[in-house]
Amino acid sequence: MTTLYPHLFAPLDLGFTTLRNRVLMGSMHTGLEDIADAHDRIAAFYAERAKGGVGLIVTGGYGPNADGSVRADTGLMNNEIEAAKHKVITQAVHEHGAKICLQILHTGRYARGQSLVAPSAIQAPISRNMPREMTEEDIHRTVEDFAHCAAMAQFAGYDGVEIMGSEGYLINQFLVKRTNKRTDGWGGHYDNRMKFGLTVIRAVRERVGSDFIIVFRLSMIDLVEDGSTWAEVVQFAQEVEKAGATIINTGIGWHEARVPTIYTAVPRGAFSDVTQRLMGHVKIPVISSNRINDPQMAEDIIASGKANMISMARPFLADADFVNKAAAGRADAINTCIGCNQACLDQIFSGQVATCLVNPLACHETEIKIIKTHDIQRVAVVGAGVAGLATAVTLAERGHQVTLFEAQQQIGGQFNYAKAIPGKEDFNDTLRYYQTRLTELSVTLKLGHYVKGSELSSFDHVVVSTGVVPRSLNIPGINHPKVMTYPDAIEHPERVGKTVAIIGAGGIGFDVAELLTHSGGHGYQAELDQYRTQWGIDVHYTDGRGGLVVEQMSASPREVFLLQRKATKLGENLAKTTGWARRLLLQKRGVHMLGGVEYVKIDDGGLHIRVDDTDKLLPVATIVICAGQESKTDLVPELQQCGIPYTLIGGADVAAELDAKRAIAQATQFAVAL
Template structure:
């Protein structure tokens, strides 16, 4: 596929971008590590070398009370200029262009990290913050507007090629615009015109401060996804006002952090919000940038070709593969390590106060120290198990020059990724398997499918070292009645070895059980194309269609403990559980198992015994390491244990791939 539209240059102010792909803003937290700014600079430089047309940094606070703490990037003091210059110099060495995002969190700022009270247009506490904000007075508003302008000047002096004003995702400027968070009755709130004043003034003041030619982007909220917030008509009017204020491009953000609507997780269809950017594009004459769940440059090409926007912003896809643009331009689409929108190592890490990385690319944040070096001694290495841990180990070992043989007892690679990819909304795991399949062929890894390696064979064949990535064995808890014919293990369901009836009880309520429940209640009796036709001609309404699409199974999840979905990511767990509840899955916690009988599972709950009816009982109560081969080889060959074979738990592809990457560099 030719990428004619992607590769077309575009001007923003006096700056010409070489292509239409922007790396969108992300907080990655590298600043808090030793030599943090240098590491952040290396991170951005790697993405610049990979062909990003423009990189937008994570937000740099324009005032201390609106930031994320001292360890993060800030731009409210002159002494910050030289710190930031480290970033621009490294990016420019790679011939890249980079914009600093001017940031103020408003009521989303945490007093625990800033040491200061958060501020907002009105003293309304955010549901994701424990601190009520202080209402900005007139002097505070003027000070904040001036801070955006002076921050832009500092960015200019630090060598940035542009600035982006953060006015989306429920941060301060967005809070002034929305009637939900701005309940003032002075010149800065009330009707729509007064609610727009703060954002427009920031845009005007930044433009005046940096001059006409210096590019100013504005990230505005296309949809708040908050009840009773800004309407689409008001959004389009605000876009026109920003154009008049002198901004050079509008970057369209979707949703607030407190919204109950998933916007960037794997369950969100690709490009689901491009239509919002298209509406803005039709309302203004300046370039408009589309974002959210676009993870393939070919998709970006289609969007641009259709004239739906002028540029496309990809954020997390640049974590998964910093070379995504360069590979795609060269037609090497199958070699792209595609972002699967799992959030597990990026957003989940950030919201837990950790440094961001990437499930499919743990090299993120380790760009310099993990740069692959050729092995000084070429060895013949066996990797046993072609799940995520073994696949990454084999890939890294082969790339470093080792002779690698990959053993897999199943007839296909992937291990338990083959379970995950069956779950509705998790088809992106297919991309990970495609990437590894391509890499194994490209790097000359010998793959032996349908082969269960034994210790004697590995010794006899003369392998110098062995990596054991044999995964896990499903665990059977001690519950009477497990031998009955209607009791099955979770792996048997995923492997289509058993039929599942209409009344189901799942013993366990962790991540595996949630995936199983999702799979079992989903019943796509009507294709998406047919659904569109039926809705268009009003043969069915949305409610009737949903009823048809909902599976006929009744599913219960049982757990001795208190919480359901442990092992699911912080940023996706709520949406998964909401979906399951919406589809009738019942979750019973703090129970005691008594026995399994023909009619169902007997439990004790709140001191009372009851039976949960079941035609099929599925055991999904965790796993134990499959490490027998490791022990059989110990003392005979140098052997390494990784992934589930080392530590059984939930299906933890993040840890598995990380450990595969580590052992691949260690041998």
Template sequence: MTQFASVSLASSAINTTPSAIPGSPNDNYSRLLAPITVGKKRFRNRAIMGSMHTGLEDDPANAPKLAAYFAERAQGGAAAVVTGGYSPNQLGVLSPYAQPFNNHEMVQAHKQVTAAVHEHGSLAFLQLLHAGRYAFHMESVSASATQAPISPFPSRALSDEEVAQTVQDFANAAKLAAQAGYDGVQIMGSEGYLINQFLSSRTNQRDDRWGQQRSLFALEVARAVRKAVPADFLVDFRMSMLELVEEGQTQTEILELARGLEEAGVDMLSTGIGWHEAQVPTVITSVPRAAFSWATALVKKHVNIPVISSNRINTPEVAEQVLAGTWDDTGVETDFVSMARPWLADPEFINRVQAGHANQINHCIACNQSCLDHVFENKRATCLVNPRAGYETQLTLQPINGGHVGAGEPAGKAYPEKAAPKAAVIGGGVAGLFGAEALAKRGYSVEVFEAADTVGGQFRLAMQIPGKEEFHYSLQSVLARLDAQNVKITASTPMTAHEAFAAGFDEVVIATGVRPRIPEIPGIEQAMAGEFDVDVITYAELLSGAKQAGNKVAIAGAGGIGFDVAEYLVEAPTSADITAEPTPATINEWESAWGVSRRADLPGNLERPHPPRAQREITMLQRKPSPQGLGLNRTTGWVHRISVAAAGVKQVSGVAYMKIDNDGLHLNVPVSDAVKTSKAIRKAQKAGDKAKVAELEDDLKNNRTDTVLDVDTIVLCTGQESVVEADFESLTEDQRSRVHVIGGADVAAELDAARAIRQAVELVSELKR
């Protein structure tokens, strides 16, 4: 690795020495909780709520909702909040219906946001983001005429005059942000947006001054913004500290840019990692915690301004170590940590740390399912484990004696002169546990009954999947909160609604979840009874450790659970333990698997990946003739598809299950490649070639052959069915009105923890008592 001379960290503009927090109940977080002054602005601690687009930004009429959203995070202790991205002009908006931050209507709307944030002691930053070729509309522009692989729209090159005008547009937007009451702006210069597109030869093939010096646009924007705003207004530049794309910037170029930005008057440098089109994951749960802190630390060694670490920092312990420079052995202290999704999950993040209740933090599992996936689907971003996120003014938990309970607040003190109403939650999966928490917040006396010997349901199984270890900590945190709210959990105790009412409960919530569905295949019952040499087991039996897989495995079903099981089997565990703390991959192991290099001279810091290879024969089967994994979540599905393919897992689509016997799994499959044929059908359909479509469909349907898959284990990932009790008819009409079925017990199709938890919280919020 190229060595760089270190520079002094001292600066008159920044106080970097963590001080003891008076009365702090936990000295282990002294750096995280230490105040710091940058310029003339005082940050009360080192935890910044990072930028995340919510979908509320696009219309100024949403300002009250946005104000409530940020107010809860400010009230919960965030030192500063950073908004989602706002374009400085119309060409740079992310979507065609979004408004740029270039008019006084936006200024007036955002005065509500900044007032709400300042009321609770936080600073507020507006992010300025020109989407460039990532703009999802037909007028997208870039440094050069290119098309992003994740966009259907080609971009045109900005003219020299347009580039100069865009620089001025950034300055004007920053000036308006100051008028709206913001304490600073964050200039988005990373993740593959316009400024990043000028910085990289991947997208900048210009031969004028903007191409001969690719950093010129970024530096001119920084200078113009600094000149346009008051001296005490902070300018933060989010720079791409690791590109992770071919032809991306080298570390040497990134460090040169960092020094240039400091000279241009930037007050702070935030971390951006990877482009959105990168084929290396950067934020999902399989990425090790703080995996990129070394890149931020490297920049910190070469500048004299505060530097902010980010990406996969989701616990105060990790944040403290990153700030101290002891995470990943960087030896370099950084000044702030930026966390976006963890603040979605728990608005009370810092308050809980200060109160000595860090174990109760509603843990972000980095699933992207309800936040980033929603953004890319033009839905409002929220959170799987906190469905109130983004809906603060709509989804409230009123104590049953009046008032309001927000996230993290104590249970309502209901009925002081008589006992609180009692609620029984039957089922200790995530729907039941989060429903129980919501009930306790409203003031109910709650008891959870679980038939199994441990609670957690599908989360217990999910945390066995490599890369999903975070589910373990989410489960531990909700149990800690339930304990703090005196919710009683009774395991190994089946319960019915009839029994619950007989025991004196007023409300009964049925959250008994799902069980694996067993498909109708001749011979399957005998195989499951052990009558054949082929073992047939369910995904639940495998992941719970009840049964093990052999060396030749067929996975029946290629949905989300099928991919999870495939990745689990690639690691070749001998046995699962759903009670043990899972062990995630180390940063070095992950870097090797994905080809992430720390060499300063490599464009994009990419080298040849060395993914793990399966130690057993694994075949994934799917009835549909289409490519497998198309239904996986948008921002994470591609990672699973790449991982499974790289591990050598065989995939067969368009299968029909004929029977199971001692010879193995009998299948009827297309003679031609089903996936290629289905793609050809879609192409012919788009071209309007009906004759070709008919020919290909006939081939897929009739040109088939029988085959036998020689396997010793078949794992069933063929869907789920609800587990519901059958004694509802014995209840009175009044009792039936007080029984509520949620989660998988209500709808088993497409098992969805986000839907289950949201349904639980919505139900509790609407209970009348």
């Protein structure tokens, strides 16, 4: 069972207890923590991951007091009444052989309530409110609250706690001069700035005793100005060990950092080198984290001595059975996290419960269940984009007999365009997963088959998931040879000229702009080097604090104009937690972004536009149309004429603001109900 990944599946002896493997399900705030009496839902969520083989789970963050909670008066662990409610969670995890720690999270100046506190009264750039500087009494009370929270976790049956000391939260705020301007014994010299975090660890260890896991989440690289130096990181890690921590987990970047660290354009395992630098400086196990979503990469990181253990958080949203599949040699069947953020972080920051784009069952285990049916039907699914693929796989999992028709010679639909965009290579893994599941579930797949309604009369039901076609525009000269559709531009970028106007600045427009301005090399190391240089990341800390250096952006091979009719900010509807990075990247590459544009005509001279009542000519060689899509539903009249029951799914149902999250969720909900 463990020959493929022997290091990843080796037990980890902590002295007083042993973890069954080196896989940590890292902490994720799911939003369930903020719902009153949602403990049964949380238990079901973690139980599925424990059943799936993970060694140790860390929960979403719970505040030690109201000042530090993620949201005002929610997600607290500060009394036995609340702790008793958690026993259903710990029991559910223990029934499946895993261990679980509660994360203690004091958000400090990131808190969303009105009573936020911090080492100094310095407002965070991502917060609306100014924090109050903590008094000496506040500090001692907060230390006690951490210890009490840990004791309540122990009472609830948790195997340990993770103390959140990174990502710019309270303990991290005490550590650095950026946020700690105090002149008393808790500020100034680094020994004083370390004091709060170390006092918390000592107080927790004293309260819970020796046979209790304490994971400390330490910021290995802050990625903000006036962050820690590497010498300070090492010194603090060594003091954390002395204070009583069992394991050190890696935190990367503050939430306010202007560096993307976890979305799909970040190369896999991009920060494992940072964790490796700490190896040997402490004797306790060290965990590597961030953008590790593949069992082979996890194995390689441990085998090469970069870490003792691997943290994967969102990969367990995508696939609860990640570990068991890897152990059984079925890595191809893992539903891989693609780092899109759309259904997890974006929903959390919008006040919704998290789920997963590729697995909409995540966090809804008690509501959406795939149950074998006794009423087996013959179902035709027409169109093998992600909506059709999700429909076919889920129906087959329930026992229906499924035939999947696809007019093209490959599955994937619009995902085939997405996966061609630099930084979105992980989208290939979604299609690999579906291809594997189609085979395992014996779904009949007919590629290169443009199906007619008359061929479908023998089926009990037809799912029309034929997707979308690019929307045509009524602009004089739209048929000029300079004009390309976005599928043509993505499939044949070599045909695109050196000066380009992109009409439409939604997600596809940004994708095309990123593709056409990309100048990096190929291969993992080239991508990693480019990521680090264009965002100014220095994993070697050669220039001192925070792990930042002056960014260096390679020249774009094209001059690009990104245009939209609306006068609002371009990319306004992009994903909440990644849109800023995509806008900033294009700005770094010199893309001209114009809103409030009226398209006048296209001719040999280029694209004629009107902006602020002023006529302009963009003398471009190529004009790429990214102005939305229209549903492709030409099969529907044939089905109606033949009287065949059908259901529209995905883009064939609604093309406006098309996204894979909605398509897969809709497909799954239909399939579990049929």
